[in-house]
Every structure is written in structure tokens, then in C-alpha cells.
Amino acid sequence: xxxxxxxxxxxxxxxxxxxxxxxxxxxxxxxxxxxxxxxxxxxxxxxxxxxxxxxxxxxxxxxxxxxxxxxxxxxxxxxxxxxxxxxxxxxxxxxxxxxxxxxxxxxxxxxxxxxxxxxxxxxxxxxxxxxxxxxxxxxxxxxxxxxxxxxxxxxxxxxxxxxxxxxxxxxxxxxxxxxxxxxxxxxxxxxxxxxxxxxxxxxxxxxxxxxxxxxxxxxxxxxxxxxxxxxxxxxxxxxxxxxxxxxxxxxxxxxxxxxxxxxxxxxxxxxxxxxxxxxxxxxxxxxxxxxxxxxxxxxxxxxxxxxxxxxxxxxxxxxxxxxxxxxxxxxxxxxxxxxxxxxxxxxxxxxxxxxxxxxxxxxxxxxxxxxxxxxxxxxxxxxxxxxxxxxxxxx
Numbered sequence: 001x002x003x004x005x006x007x008x009x010x011x012x013x014x015x016x017x018x019x020x021x022x023x024x025x026x027x028x029x030x031x032x033x034x035x036x037x038x039x040x041x042x043x044x045x046x047x048x049x050x051x052x053x054x055x056x057x058x059x060x061x062x063x064x065x066x067x068x069x070x071x072x073x074x075x076x077x078x079x080x081x082x083x084x085x086x087x088x089x090x091x092x093x094x095x096x097x098x099x100x101x102x103x104x105x106x107x108x109x110x111x112x113x114x115x116x117x118x119x120x121x122x123x124x125x126x127x128x129x130x131x132x133x134x135x136x137x138x139x140x141x142x143x144x145x146x147x148x149x150x151x152x153x154x155x156x157x158x159x160x161x162x163x164x165x166x167x168x169x170x171x172x173x174x175x176x177x178x179x180x181x182x183x184x185x186x187x188x189x190x191x192x193x194x195x196x197x198x199x200x201x202x203x204x205x206x207x208x209x210x211x212x213x214x215x216x217x218x219x220x221x222x223x224x225x226x227x228x229x230x231x232x233x234x235x236x237x238x239x240x241x242x243x244x245x246x247x248x249x250x251x252x253x254x255x256x257x258x259x260x261x262x263x264x265x266x267x268x269x270x271x272x273x274x275x276x277x278x279x280x281x282x283x284x285x286x287x288x289x290x291x292x293x294x295x296x297x298x299x300x301x302x303x304x305x306x307x308x309x310x311x312x313x314x315x316x317x318x319x320x321x322x323x324x325x326x327x328x329x330x331x332x333x334x335x336x337x338x339x340x341x342x343x344x345x346x347x348x349x350x351x352x353x354x355x356x357x358x359x360x361x362x363x364x365x366x367x368x369x370x371x372x373x374x375x376x377x378x379x380x381x382x383x384x385x386x387x388x389x390x391x392x393x394x395x
Contacts, residue, residue, distance in 0.1 A: 012328040012335075013355050015321070021137035025170050025217050025240070040168070040189065040221050040244075043182055043208060050215030054172045057130045058121075060236050063152050066128075067104060067119065074102035076127060079109065079117040082158040082227075086117050113152075118159030121150040124238075132299050135240065136324040143292060145243045153178070153228075153235045162203055162227045164196045168242040169220045173212040176235035178228050182208035185223035191248065196225065212237070245292070250284045290328065290335065298337040299324040300386050309390065310380055315364040315372040318391040319379060321354060325387055329355045339385060350378060360391040 019031045026034045026046060038044045066072055071093070079086040089108040093100040113119060121128075125135040125148045135146040147167075153159050155176075164185065186201035187194060203225045211231060212218055220226060222244075228237075254277040258264045263274035299322070327336035332348045334341040334355070343351065349368035353361075363375040370378065382388040 010330060012330045013352055014329075015140065015325060015327045015355055016358060017141040018137065019141050021134055022141055025172065026219065034219075038219060038221070042221065043224060044217070044219040045208065045210055045212075046217040046219075047210075047213070048215040048217075049213045051175075053215035054174045054238065057134055057172070058124065058128060058150055058174060058236075058238055060152070060175045060234075062128075063119070063121065063150065063236060066121065067109065068106050071100065072104045073100065075122055077104060077122060078120050079112050080120055080159050081112075081115075081117045082161045086112055113154055116154055116157040118151055118153040118157065120159070121152075124148040124150060126297070129299075129301055131238070133324055136296070136299060136326070138240065138242070139292075139296065140326050142242060143289065144245060145292070145295075147241045147243065149239045149241070150174075151228075151235075151237055151239065153230045155230050155233050155235075158227065158229045160227065162196070162225055164190060164223050164225050165220070165241065166190050166192045166194060166222050168222055168244060170240040170242070171212070171218045171220075172238040172240065173214055173216045173218075174236040174238060175214050176233040177211050177213045177231050178235040178237060179211045179231055180208065180218060180226060180228050181206045182210075182220065183225035185225065188223050189221070189246075190223050191246070192243075245288050247279070250288065251279060253287075254279060254284075293326055293328050293335055294338060294340075296326050296337050298386050302389065303386060306383055306389050310383060313376065313380060313383070313390075315376050316362050318360040318362060319383070319388050320360050320391045321357060321387065322389055327355055327387070334387070336387060341385065347378065350375070354379075354382065354388070 022034070023031050026038075026044060029044065029046065034044065067077070074090055079089055089105055089112055090102045091105045093103050109119065124131040125146065126132065128148075131148045135148050138146045151159055162181075162183070164187070183203035183206055186196075186203070190196075210218070255264075258274075258277055261274070266274075325336050327334060329335075329351055332343045332345045332351055334343065334351060346369065350366045350370060353367055363379045364372055366375045366378070379388055383390075
């Protein structure tokens with residue numbers, strides 16, 4: 001009897017990533033050199049003194065507007081002060097049927113700021129479009145989830161005491177200046193639940209003592225101890241965190257899968273333990289990538305306008321794939337942002353084009369056997385799903 005052939009793994013088609021977002025943070029150092037010499041290994045300092053370099057991501061005026069004009073609520077913001085508890089800076093606004101809770105009490109927040117408290121804007125990759133887009137472009141290139149917070153600290157103050165982060169950190173100094181003291185790790189590459197505590201060891205002498213000015217970048221691998229203090233000016237910096245997927249995470253996932261196998265559910269009184277699952281690097285990376293793609297939150301700026309314009313869309317109107325979409329195409333199955341679109345196999349050429357195209361295009365340009373009417377039906381479906389949108393030149 002012939003031995004069944006082992007199924008050949010197919011490599012999905014992916015949306016092409018760009019290194020531009022990472023290059024903006026680490027340049028003029030080449031991205032390839034940064035990844036080879038610094039990523040997970042050692043800090044990087046990029047002094048530029050380029051005022052305004054990061055203002056389009058979040059300027060000081062944006063922070064003031066968010067804080068004083070929008071009735072911002074926790075946990076979208078918080079106040080921190082090294083060594084002290086900050087509380088009593090929110091209130092509830094009466095509303096029926098339910099009140100708005102945790103709203104910034106602006107006079108109290110500003111009072112605490114004048115007393116040295118740092119204003120932290122949290123989860124900006126969820127609620128501030130410029131940083132949502134920037135983080136998504138980093139995600140597309142690095143293949144790991146990315147988040148962003150901002151820290152607005154008054155002059156002569158400190159927000160957080162010595163600590164390490166459990167994710168990779170890229171700090172972008174937006175305005176003012178901040179002094180950073182960086183120390184060797186006491187726990188190298190800590191896991192998410194291994195936050196710094198003094199029992200792990202006290203920091204030694206600083207290995208870096210630097211003052212970051214507007215336009216500068218500081219990269220710290222997870223585990224490197226650090227603290228930051230303002231000088232004689234207020235400081236605003238963005239912290240971009242990259243939450244890497246680690247081998248231990250995948251080992252745990254493999255053990256969870258083993259729960260379906262009877263030997264792993266037997267008592268340990270059994271004579272021999274079952275063999276632990278083997279970690280297949282190719283399979284693990286593919287599974288982690290699929291999970292990553294599936295869990296990206298849609299960024300749908302302008303989507304209401306796109307939907308309202310669908311009836312007027314023609315086969316000659318210019319379209320683009322949203323540059324915030326991270327997608328995989330396996331034959332005619334399109335996976336992106338929590339959606340799995342299983343389309344007819346005959347549409348594979350059209351879908352391949354749409355996933356890989358890097359320029360504006362018209363529906364009439366699509367390859368394959370569809371006529372213009374069929375092509376228009378397809379692109380309208382993908383506009384509705386948030387995969388495509390009209391190009392800027394289309395109005």
C-alpha cells in the first residue's frame with residue numbers, strides 16, 4: 001500500500017509591510033542594523049534635537065485639548081507621581097439612565113500637575129488616530145502587537161520610580177526635555193507577569209545618563225531598569241510598547257492543546273509521563289501570525305463617508321487598500337481584523353492583486369475573468385468590510 005503523502009504547507013499571501021515607521025524612530029541608523037544589534041539586546045539613543053519631529057503623532061496642544069476640552073474618562077488617562085499616591089482627580093457627571101463615571105475634574109487635574117504629577121494618556125493606539133496608524137504600521141513590519149501611551153510631566157518632577165517594562169520600549173520625545181537614567185537588567189527579558197520589584201535586586205550604577213530633547217529617540221529592551229526626570233521644562237514623550245510573542249507563550253499553548261489527549265489527563269501516578277509536544281517552529285510561527293492578524297482591531301477612519309459613497313462608485317474610480325490593514329490570503333480565503341471572508345475560488349487572481357497592490361487602482365484594472373460589473377460588486381464588498389477605500393484623489 002502506498003504511504004499517504006504529507007500535505008504540503010502553503011504560504012499565505014500577505015499584505016506587504018514597510019519599514020518606514022520603524023525607520024522614523026531609529027533613523028539614521030538602518031533598520032536592519034537596529035534589529036541585528038539592538039532589538040532585545042541593548043539600548044539605543046538617537047539624539048536629534050529636531051523640534052516638531054513627532055508633533056503630527058501627538059503635540060502638546062493635543063494633550064491640552066484632550067484633557068481640558070473632551071471630558072476624558074479613566075482609564076484613558078491617569079496621574080502618577082514617584083513615591084506618592086495621586087487620587088481624587090475625577091468625578092461623575094449626572095446623566096440618565098447612567099452617569100458618566102471617572103471623568104477628569106479639570107481643575108483638580110491641573111492642580112495635581114502643578115504639584116508635580118505626570119499626566120498619562122493611555123491606550124492611544126485605540127483612541128488617537130495618528131498614533132493608531134503609526135502603531136499599526138509598526139505592527140505590520142514587526143509582526144507583534146504595538147501600543148502607545150503618552151507622558152506629560154511638569155518641570156522638575158518624576159512620574160515613575162525605577163522600574164523595568166515587560167515589553168520592548170521606544171520613547172519618542174515630543175516636547176521639552178527629560179533626563180533618563182538607565183541600568184542593567186536584574187532579570188533579562190522578563191515575562192509579562194514578572195514586573196520589577198526590589199526583591200529581584202537593586203539597580204547598580206547607571207549605564208546611561210542622558211537628556212532627551214524634542215525629536216530624540218530612546219529604545220530600551222524589556223528588562224532594562226530605568227527612571228525619568230524632567231529638567232527645567234515640561235516634558236511630553238510618547239512610549240511605544242511592542243508586546244512580543246515568546247517561545248514560552250507558544251509552549252504553554254501547545255500544552256493547552258495537549259489537554260485533548262487522554263495521556264495528559266491521567267494521574268501522575270501512571271508509570272511513565274506522556275511525551276511533551278514538540279515545538280515545530282514553522283507551524284508555531286504560522287499559527288502565531290494567524291492569531292496576530294485575526295486580532296488586529298479595525299481602524300476605520302472615514303468609513304461612514306465610504307459607505308455613503310458606495311452607490312456612486314464606478315469601475316473607473318480610484319481605490320486603495322487601507323494602509324492600516326494587515327491581511328493574509330490563502331487561496332480565496334481572506335483573513336484580516338477579525339474577519340474571515342471565504343470567497344469563490346475563481347476570485348483568487350483578483351484577491352491576490354488586492355492584497356499585494358501598493359498603489360491606487362481602478363476596479364476595471366483587476367485581473368481575472370470578472371467583467372466590470374462583477375469587479376465593482378467585489379470592490380464594493382471590500383469597501384463595506386473596511387479592506388478598501390476610495391483614494392484621496394477620488395474626493
